[in-house]
Amino acid sequence: MTEELTNNAVNSGEAGDVAAKKPLATSFDLQAEYEGSHIQETLDQLDQELVGLEPVKARIREIAALLLVSKARRELGLETEPPTLHMSFTGNPGTGKTTVGLRMADILHKLGYVRQGHMVSVTRDDLVGQYIGHTAPKTREIIKKAMGGVLFIDEAYYLYRPENERDYGQEAIEILLQVMENNRDDLVVVLAGYADKMEIFFRSNPGFRSRIAHHLEFPDYSQLELHDIAQLMMDNQAYKFSAEAQDVLREYISLRMTQPHFANARSIRNAIDRAKLRQASRLFDDRGGKPLDRETLMTIEASDIQASRIFIM
């Protein structure tokens, strides 16, 4: 009954007629298209903003190339199926998953694979309801908000709770799987989380693994990379380290990495915030002396970092 009631001139007929009337190209200038889409700017921004992550950057470049060639094929009338773009990002916290997700949304938008280019970042609580009948509308609302962009689901494995039979995560999973298959050209889904937990999640929900085209691993940063990240953060915030502070920072990073609950770039950011706090305290305590100038305000001294209790432990 529902089939009869949809509109007379159904999508495919109308769109097909429109597509057939446009003349097919016989050649495609990849360089021109690449320059015209300004993807290079986004890729450069990615290179500058994110330290390390070489495998991730390589895969993103590959995806960009695939989408460009896909576009060329479409213009020449060779391809009709849109490529599957759903991805999974696995790695420890603070390794840049959300940042890359945002950049991915931007790149996909510039290549014309995603209409609006925004990203909606959710966790389990945004998708799963607390009582019967709550989950479906909640999940649908999020999906509607994310349509035309990227849906980034952080800690995706929490959706699946087999030990609690009154958990409604499974319902959210069903809806997501359906949307991932049927609305592939409307929405790109990115799942993110720890590598081992995601593996368990995929094993228990094979539907997800088959729908995800790209599995990206975000490795932990090395000590040198963390130092570079710290430098980058300082530059962005108009601060700098004195020469001695640089050495103390190196030592701090190597000690902190061995401590529990190390969150890569986030831990570095927290350490910098604490150093800024101590700098402010130090400047405040010396306020009777000469007035502050740009140099003094910008410089973090070795003592600001040395005061950390990590050196005492």
Add this chain to the structure above:
Amino acid sequence: MKITQGTFSFLPELTDDEIKAQCQYCIDKGWALNVDYTDDPHPRNTYWEMWNQPMFDTVDPAAVLLEVNECRKVYGNMYIKVNAFDAERGRETVALSFIVNRPKDEPGFGVSREDGQGRKIRYRIHSYATDKPEGRRYE
């Protein structure tokens, strides 16, 4: 008899792509979209039923079409329309409203005349669909 209420009602039925294009125009203007349905087609019936919540945050017309198709699955034999609400100060009203779905047979309206006091005649528009009770009007 095809009722001519709302925008585009004198044009042939809008296709799904055309509905998406109209919704994109509304979204670009910052208007909130929502889907209504009813089985009482009287032109003065302003109380259509709401299908789910108004879509304030939606940035893509595919989401609106999702809702329209969900509504068609349940109320496919009723009138369904899409409204766009302009919340700008000084306006705060529905800016665009167009019908996206109609029942297969639309019986139309009849005029009835009522003789009043002093041979004064009162004219009424009566919709044939409402002869039947709610839920059985478009079988």
